[in-house]
Amino acid sequence: MPCLRYRITHSNLYRTAFYHYPFFKNHLMVGPKYGDFHIQRNWTQTDIRVLEVAQDSNVVLRLVVREFVPSFEEFGSDDTRGNKMYGIPWAIADPEEATKEVNRYLDRCIGDYLGANLDYSDHLVWGIFLWAVRLSVFPQPNKFLSDVIRLWVASRFLEGRWRCVGLNTLGAENLSHRYGKEEIVQVPPFVNYQMAAVFTQRILEPLRVTVLSQLQRLILSNRKENWFTITLSVFILLHNYEQQCRFHRDFARRRDFPVRFVEMPVINAIHSGAKTILAYFHYACKGQRPFSPEHDWSKDEANDTAHLDRDQIAFVKKCRHLTQNNVHLQTVRDGHDYEERYWFVGQLFEANWVPKETKECSLLA
Template identity: 25%
Template sequence: MHETALPTDRHLSTSQLKQRSNPSKVIKVRAAFDNASRQETALVRKLGSCLRCRGRKERCKPDILNPNGECINCALTSLSVHQIPCIRTRIPQVSLYHTVTTENDTWTIRPEIFGTEPTELSSALHTGVKILELTQDYGKPLVVRVTEFIPVDGDQTSYIWSIDGAELELPMPCYAITNIPETKAAMETYMVQNLERYIDSFIDRNDSVVWATFQIAIHRARYRNSILLQKMLRLWIASRMVEKAWHICGRETLGLSHADTAGTPYEGKIPIPPVMDSQFDQIMVRFILNPLRAQVLKILDSRITPGKRSEWFETYLVVSLLLNSITLSTAHDHKFAKLHRHVAAGRGSRFEDYNLIESYFHGAQVLIAHFRVIINGHRPLQSGSPDQIMISHEDLDDKEVRYITMIHSQLDTAISTANFLRKHNRYENIMYWTPNLFSTSWDPSPIYIKELEEGEADLIGSY
């Protein structure tokens, strides 16, 4: 007669070991997935869980027949009143700026500029290197070294525009940046030196809420040594720099004068050559903007996604500045389209790149939704008085407490303004997004671009 061998510990599952160590405790063992569940799990891993399911810590169930639509959980609750959108976009995926400039794409197709990593031009002569002082009309100049180059097919060596059907041209000397790492370092120094000048130029002091938010962000970055806000402010100014044109402001002008630009769109200024402009654009995007964006969004995601509320104040400041940057980038795209009288086929003339602007809108809604849903970030200032329970967890100094009190006192006006702007589709206005962090009437649904009615263009900035 043979006895049945008892399983040894090494043959037991984790749940069986726990049961043996504590026989009185009932251990729940998850049943094996069937094929449908496995298919669903694989789809969730591919698409990601939606915000509502993550916020409620539920298993997200995508619709197999419409995987890019609402998940089953959200569809079942769509008839009830809720403000948690079924979005799967994560914070690190948010779009904040253009990665290529439509017009600049035609100025050169060199792989040294648009390849994996911008490098010096292969046809650079490296004879008679010149030092240029450049400006965007804010603060101290940017100093860079340039050299002549031999143009190749695809290099634009002049600026071309048309007036009443007649094509006009401004020939430009063939100069390009000669030291990419040195130029990157110079641009980073320029950002630190001129941050407050850019803020002063882009933010109206009469917009007291926005202005105060930037000042308190600078205060916390500088005097509280907030690494996240230091990076965020650099990301903000870099986003402005990539949208503005550089022009020559020093004694060295590459043989050009203001007389050469008289009667052109560049009158009163000396623009940099087209290929050099493309170099600046790609150095900024590849070496400065992309790393800063990745760092800021990664840190922000690490604070919001786990539901951390202890760092509410700094999280709020970063999200506010991101929303402000999105608004300014939206306004820039509108101004660019208006200046060049561009019309997007099948869309309209309000924006240069409609897909880009729609990605901005989606990104703004993603940021607002995560702030409100995951950490209930809207609650401290939405109640009758600032939520002392949440704020008490913060290490706030007197200046920061006064700021919170001021924001709370002006919140109703700011929300009313934002509601007006949304009703009238004033996407380009600086108050369009941020008040929605706290508004009880925030609408999480997608925003579809509407064209301006005749006569509305001049009202873009007003409210």
């Protein structure tokens, strides 16, 4: 049994801060002061506008924004791209309405995000997600798997790439980007910060609490029929960690930082969460090694171990084949290239898994 002082429900699943940048140390994305919505703004008489933005698809997120007058102290703040945070002094008008709109956007864009961010040719990853999507609706709706997928998609919202797509850009077409040319009209910096705060506090945090609580219940209930659902969900959560490490590596590379990851507190939290979730998963296997060559899924007692049907058994065998013969997975297993494909998800398939030694200090680029 995993040590009880490490609970799945304590795990972080996404970034909650940018520790490297002064603005984000003082302006939080979580908690009662998230997004600076608690500040009484000095609104101008300008009419409200609708800012249309998009990220990894053509699905549009529409946010109602208002112009305000920044305080004198605010004028010196920069964003992560070298733009003045208050250079375009517009803010989200109502965080409650923005939250409703983001949830509607999430409902509409899940398929687009899976298609844009997953590699069809990666039969292991694509197969896991297909099974999770299938079981989230058939033979009856599975809200847990649906929430896991929603959390994975919403986590991508924190990885940049947002662009203005409507006629109303508030002057954002003049924004600069010190770290490379982008053929997009960026989102005004302060609105971009508030969007990230809404994504984090109002969308991801409720999903995190729900998903991890349910995952912990499924594992600790010790019911064999939960194994396949647990496997799918754990894989997707580990893949989410993998995507985040890749984002943070690219973030440092684009800005020519001498280290591999700028935000080591975030990376350390990722490792802590992954180790906890993996410990519980391997506990849930009850001493069985379902992905090892020795496990014979053709035997009735092996089938009974996880209460799988014929299609599910065939898929588990396929996963075993894909991982046992994957040179890349074997190569990255013992290194510290946390952004590499399979570094996290590959640990799910290890027959004799033990927590990996990870570096808590900055790694050189």
